[in-house]
Amino acid sequence: MVASDIRERMKLLAAKEIIHLGGGLPDPDIFPYAAVAAASDRIWSNPTLARTALQYSPSEGHGPLRAWIADYMTGIGAPCGVENILITSGSQQGLDFVAKLLLSPVDRAMVEIPSFIGALRAFDAYEPNYVGLAGGDPTGVKFCYAGPDFRNPTGTTMSLAEREDLLDMADASGMAILEDGCYERLRYDGQPIQSLLALACARHGSIEDVPVLYTGTFSKTIAPSLRIGWIAGPAAVIRKLVLIKQASDLATSALNQMLLLDVVQHHLADSTATACAAYRGRRDSMLEALAEHMPAGVRWTRPEGGLYVWVELPKHLDATRLTQRALAEHGVSAIAGAAFYPRGIPAERNTMRLSFSMIPSEPARQGVARLGALASEMLSSPQR
Ligand SMILES: Cc1ncc(COP(=O)(O)O)c(C=O)c1O
Structure with missing residues (x-):
């Protein structure tokens, strides 16, 4: 990608409200100021x-x-x-x-x-x-x-x-x-x-x-x-x-x-309880949204804690392509699973990580809905 393409893409992204399901930063609303x-x-x-x-x-x-x-x-x-x-x-x-x-x-x-x-x-x-x-x-x-x-x-x-x-x-x-x-x-x-x-x-x-x-x-x-x-x-x-x-x-x-x-x-006890209460609700609503919006053949983990859900797409669906399109065309960030493989070990291409820590449940649900619609579209299109 040449510099002017990158600038164009940055402008496009800046103009959009991005739904962040990618990074796993803690929610600043729960910090003990x-x-x-x-x-x-x-x-x-x-x-x-x-x-x-x-x-x-x-x-x-x-x-x-x-x-x-x-x-x-x-x-x-x-x-x-x-x-x-x-x-x-x-x-x-x-x-x-x-x-x-x-x-x-x-x-x-x-x-x-x-x-x-x-x-x-x-x-x-x-x-x-x-x-x-x-x-x-x-x-x-x-x-x-x-x-x-x-x-x-x-x-x-x-x-x-x-x-x-x-x-x-x-x-x-x-x-x-x-x-x-x-x-x-x-x-x-x-x-x-x-x-x-x-x-x-x-x-x-x-x-x-x-x-x-x-x-x-x-x-x-x-x-x-x-x-x-x-x-x-x-x-x-x-x-x-x-x-x-x-x-x-x-x-x-x-x-x-x-x-x-x-x-x-x-x-520590209060802060931990506040974090757990906030993230528990977000995890629940992300799991519900996945059940509602993901096409058949997509599977995901059900974490008992932490900040992440791991999504496994059907084998032939390329998660790197899906996450690139999700960001550029639908304003949703997610991380393709290939990033988490050690050097020298071949990566599964059909996985992605979603985080529920950073944004409230409602926009996160919208993000999952957009990812689900894109996955359905890519599954039904010959080029994927
Ligand atoms: C699994 C894991 N270990 C360690 C860290 C590093 O955290 P920190 O350096 O802030 O303690 C992170 C950060 O997200 C993490 O996810």
Whole structure:
């Protein structure tokens, strides 16, 4: 596409009201604005806190926040202390650091297929060869990346038996598990299942002996802009990751860590409940709209939490073409599933990811209706 074509297309898109079913950004209406403002007032009105807030933080993270997270992890079945926690700039940085620690070029990394695109891009920098988790051979694999709850992009959840099987595989092969706990708190129905880290702690008796490194985040329960995530794992590994943190950015912002700590101490339960209530309703209405508007032969997942629904079109329908046409002709953004496949592994061409996080139910229903009409049209046209 030449520059003037792109400009024309941009004008066209700018002129249209786009229905965003593509990105999975949290809804800004649910951010805890008043709680962040009150936390900020408390910091600036206390000279000791204010001085700490504008100073470098330790590379490991702000001590009281690490202690809070250690208690939180203990509360969800992974008993640990501050020495088991490293604060990172979002959990994305944690994914990058673990890959930096464990991967060298041509090492084998096991991933779910499809997988979170941000994790794949972080791992790509260390040039691994990818192996799929389902049926994959763990021999020589450095780590397996898994998002057990309401995965991005499929919205599916790993059963307890699948979690135990993965832990068996790690114990037998010596590979590590990198558990992405990003969506764990966003459960709308069904029973919570213990994290891989918690199950491993129960098996091995202590976090110091587990093969699991867990990345967590407050991006989906509080606000992503504070960029506060963490890695939990054996203290010996955390110490190595601290050196990587030092070399990378010295430390995460002390101010953001202190704001976040104040907000989670008082409001994590409320914020999480607000997010779950909003997203549960949107998920329900997206699932209804799919049932109402998708032509026969289209299937989709029914997530118990998180932000995503994965749609599988009939085999011969190209989702990349469909999502391009949906945006250009019908003002609806969705992401073709091919984007979520690791390098070197052929992608299914007939899948797409929809997110219900960003826009209210009614426009989302309209978006799904337009996608359904387009899918019907493409199925009945000879060129598709
Ligand atoms: C599965 C998954 N993991 C990690 C992240 C990174 O989140 P953050 O860096 O904001 O903690 C995201 C972001 O959307 C995600 O979907």
